[in-house]
Amino acid sequence: MKCDILITDILLLPEPGTGVPEADSFIAIAAGRIQATGPMRELAKAGARARTTIDGCGMLAMPGLVNGHCHAAMTLFRGLADDLDLATWLNEHIFPAEARHVSPEMVYRCSLLAAAEMLLSGTTCVADGYFFETEAARAFADAGMRAIAAQGIVDFPAPGVPDPAGNLEAAAAFLDAWSGRDPRILPALFAHAPYTCSATTLRRAKALASERGVPLFIHVAETANEAAMIAEPLADSPIRHLDALGILDEATVLVHCVWTDDQDLDILARRGARVVSCPRSNLKLASGIADLTAMGRRAIPVALGTDGAASNNGLDLFGEMDTCAKIQKIRAMDPVAMPAREVLAMATHGHGLPGLPGGLGRLAPGCPADLVLVDIEQPHLQPFHGPDLLVYAATGGDVRTVIVDGRIVVRDRRLLTMDLEAVMAGVRAMRVRDDTATGPAGTNNA
Numbered sequence: 001m002k003c004d005i006l007i008t009d010i011l012l013l014p015e016p017g018t019g020v021p022e023a024d025s026f027i028a029i030a031a032g033r034i035q036a037t038g039p040m041r042e043l044a045k046a047g048a049r050a051r052t053t054i055d056g057c058g059m060l061a062m063p064g065l066v067n068g069h070c071h072a073a074m075t076l077f078r079g080l081a082d083d084l085d086l087a088t089w090l091n092e093h094i095f096p097a098e099a100r101h102v103s104p105e106m107v108y109r110c111s112l113l114a115a116a117e118m119l120l121s122g123t124t125c126v127a128d129g130y131f132f133e134t135e136a137a138r139a140f141a142d143a144g145m146r147a148i149a150a151q152g153i154v155d156f157p158a159p160g161v162p163d164p165a166g167n168l169e170a171a172a173a174f175l176d177a178w179s180g181r182d183p184r185i186l187p188a189l190f191a192h193a194p195y196t197c198s199a200t201t202l203r204r205a206k207a208l209a210s211e212r213g214v215p216l217f218i219h220v221a222e223t224a225n226e227a228a229m230i231a232e233p234l235a236d237s238p239i240r241h242l243d244a245l246g247i248l249d250e251a252t253v254l255v256h257c258v259w260t261d262d263q264d265l266d267i268l269a270r271r272g273a274r275v276v277s278c279p280r281s282n283l284k285l286a287s288g289i290a291d292l293t294a295m296g297r298r299a300i301p302v303a304l305g306t307d308g309a310a311s312n313n314g315l316d317l318f319g320e321m322d323t324c325a326k327i328q329k330i331r332a333m334d335p336v337a338m339p340a341r342e343v344l345a346m347a348t349h350g351h352g353l354p355g356l357p358g359g360l361g362r363l364a365p366g367c368p369a370d371l372v373l374v375d376i377e378q379p380h381l382q383p384f385h386g387p388d389l390l391v392y393a394a395t396g397g398d399v400r401t402v403i404v405d406g407r408i409v410v411r412d413r414r415l416l417t418m419d420l421e422a423v424m425a426g427v428r429a430m431r432v433r434d435d436t437a438t439g440p441a442g443t444n445n446a
């Protein structure tokens with residue numbers, strides 16, 4: 001058997017959620033896919049030859065994590081304005097900071113920093129949405145990540161789109177530029193929210209997305225008073241408003257969905273729409289806790305996301321999994337709610353995201369070779385009784401090696417696709433100041 005990469009003597013978790021770890025296993029990778037897996041004794045019989053061999057002793061191999069929602073470039077605003085409600089944070093701090101600081105160069109550099117943070121903590125795929133998204137897509141491609149990159153659409157002057165009347169044209173140009181350009185980058189659209197996009201804009205955005213066969217992302221039902229913020233509501237809840245616009249289907253991804261009722265969730269199930277939950281951002285902004293148990297009962301596909309580094313403030317999906325499982329238990333006041341294996345499946349399959357390659361989230365022959373090797377020979381992971389520890393005890397810092405699309409991008413905690421010191425220095429040099437802040441937040445990076 002000939003392959004590109006051979007991983008030996010590994011504890012293999014083939015499918016989080018259903019599979020159990022298999023000790024003393026091997027993984028053979030060829031042409032970006034898992035070629036074969038099995039016990040080491042079979043490998044000896046097959047006599048494998050590989051260009052690169054990784055000794056997996058003391059490590060667990062699991063599918064790479066999928067970050068269902070991020071604004072990668074917002075790493076620049078990490079820690080700039082904390083401890084605020086969503087409206088104050090967004091209108092008085094983030095939107096003004098974006099107006100001053102967002103440029104193509106900023107988006108490229110800061111997205112590269114986010115990609116570094118994500119890869120080093122085991123995230124192999126991200127669904128991102130921002131302005132100048134072509135620069136974010138370029139950063140993900142250069143970093144060696146898999147990504148859905150979505151161009152932002154709003155009805156006010158935005159970075160790169162000074163006249164909102166041109167927001168759909170800019171979005172179409174982005175899709176033109178990235179369609180078929182890189183097999184790991186899927187271009188998409190991101191309409192900011194029903195309170196920042198008019199009914200006409202949302203209908204046109206969905207029409208463009210459908211015509212090009214790409215997903216449409218939108219923040220929705222994030223806070224309790226969102227319905228009151230929609231200028232011309234067609235219904236009495238944000239989700240029913242979107243449904244009345246006719247934009248909900250299997251290629252529409254609704255980010256947050258914290259404030260939903262049974263009628264909303266029945267609509268999502270009927271339309272086949274997908275959800276991304278961002279628990280840490282929802283907690284920090286005190287937005288609320290999405291009812292993932294009720295979504296699970298309706299088989300609504302849900303992915304896990306971090307949201308941007310300005311509202312989280314990190315992009316470590318291991319921590320996000322831990323938070324997700326625990327707050328769902330508190331929401332239901334039931335320790336059995338949202339078991340670790342379900343969160344692990346949610347964070348690796350990317351079921352809440354349309355357009356990703358089939359087989360993502362499984363380490364079996366024919367599946368994409370997107371995987372991470374976790375160093376489990378550490379005090380906080382011993383004895384390793386099972387994969388639940390990946391949710392309740394592991395952190396992104398335990399990730400040792402990362403492979404995306406059959407390419408090693410992190411080896412022994414070292415990022416191979418970029419000069420990390422230079423990337424961090426470049427972002428530090430941007431010197432961001434929050435002119436509106438009066439407290440310590442205003443002194444950050446200033």
Ligand SMILES: [Zn+2]
Pocket residue numbers: 069070071219255307308
């Ligand atoms: Zn967001």
